[in-house]
Amino acid sequence: MTDWTDPATFAAALDRAETLEKGNHFEAFAEGDRIAHDAGIRLTRHGNDEWMSRTLNHDPAYWRTDAARERGFDEPPVHPDYLVACTMGPSVEDLSEKGGYFLGRDDVTVHDPAVYPGTELRVESTVRSTRESSSRPAYGIVTWETRGVDAESGETLLSYERTNMVPRHEPLATDGGGADGGGTDDESGDGDDPPxxxxxxxxxxxxxxxxxxxxxxxxxxxxxxxxxxxxxxxxxDAELVSGLPLATLNTAGQHHDANRMADSPSGGIVxxxxxxxxxxxxxxxxxxxxxxxxxxxxxxxxxxxxxxxxxxxxxxxxxxxxxxxxxxxxxxxxxxxxxxxxxxxxxxxxxxxxxx
Missing domain, CATH: 3.10.129.10 (Hotdog Thioesterase)
Structure with missing residues (x-):
């Protein structure tokens, strides 16, 4: 009878076992595709207060009822930063869990400033564009429009466009002569001229x-x-790096899987x-x-x-x-x-x- 917990036996089993992968490669995305992210999330007072307190966002309108009413709110609403993170988080498994540089985000629009705890958020994305990466043949570049929607009313609460490098299933044949940017700025002068x-x-x-x-x-x-x-x-600290992302359903291993990130360009979690x-x-x-x-x-x-x-x-x-x-x-x-x-x-x- 096989002892699956015997170290040598288990190591052999791991070598032979197929890994059930999470996330999608670049080839899975085509312009115009619409993706409904299954998870969604319920915006909570606790989650909002945890995000705000740990990131030092202390505006009293998001903490106290009297201050909120002075600004025209019925009660303290959820903070836009928490709403942005809760819109992004449920999209990660489908869009960017495979890894790759987060190149940027634009047109982040708060459609309704009065979003309250208890709102159930549905998140959906549309592929706006895909293109090859001439400098990184193992990656492609994808831009999505993502919307956070009130699941009950269907009203769009927040939207944005973001662009990521996404690993390819099969690396592209290229001479590597191009430049796409890679999550860091390499632009600099010749070092002789003052700023x-x-x-x-x-x-x-x-x-x-x-x-x-x-x-x-x-x-x-x-x-x-x-x-x-x-x-x-x-x-x-650990709560900022791993705790807050996981609380918003951001499952990207870059923030909590130190073993996976040991051989990455960063050398560890980020x-x-x-x-x-x-x-x-x-x-x-x-x-x-x-x-x-x-x-x-x-x-x-x-x-x-x-x-x-x-x-x-x-x-x-x-x-x-x-x-x-x-x-x-x-x-x-x-x-x-x-x-x-x-x-x-x-x-x-x-x-x-x-x-x-």
Missing amino acids: ALPDDLIAPDGPAFDDFRRALDAAADRDAAVAYRHERGRTM AYGDVTRSVALAHARSDERTHRELGYGDERFHTFVAPGDTVYGFTRVLDADPSDGPPGGGRVRFQHVAFNQREEPVYSGTRTALVR
Whole structure:
């Protein structure tokens, strides 16, 4: 009788056993394909509070009923960062669990700011484009549009487009002469010229809309930009790296399977991009009187964030429009850059918010 737990016998069985794989290769995707992600997720108060507290997002409107009602909500809604992560998470098994670089995301739109705990989210994606990777023959490049939908009403709550490298089932024959980008920025100058920065970097005097407007006005008549760094940092611990992704049904092994990642380019597990992003945006929000989040764009992830890395934030104010917003406030468009303790950019993106 076979003893399947005998070490030598079990090792032989593992060598012969077929692995039932998760996820899809590049060849599985064709432009126009629509994918209904089976899992879905129920947005919860606990999940929202856990995400917000661990990423340092402390806006009282998402914590306290009185503050929420002052902003026009019936009760504290779920935070947009939590909604983004819960829309992304259920899509991972079908779209990107095989691995590959997360190249970027764009047109992140909050269709309804008043999404409350208890909402059951259905997630669906459409393949927008596929293309070969001339620099990485083992990968292709896929762009999807993903929507988070209220399962009861059918209303779209959040949508975005994201682009990933996805492993091919069969590597492409190529001379490797092209360049597609690979999740990191390799662009640099020749090392001789100084950085092309404005003469002056101006910080606003305070967190309100008028402070941003005055800083932009001060920068307008000279070679200056409204750009500043935020004091807080957040070191990536086990809960951030593995716990939060798994709580949003993100099953990508990059965040929790150290054995699988030992031979990867990063050499180990890495943080979920949406955790890095949320921490960076939290640093920025702590220095502004945010009224409401509107949308995000041109999001890029520049290099790996590993356990033990510390994420800091840097902000540039692009414009401030008083014609749209709460009384005395307006719409502000920012560019945010997250960077690590080595002062290397790890994330960048634009963000539009109403500021009081």
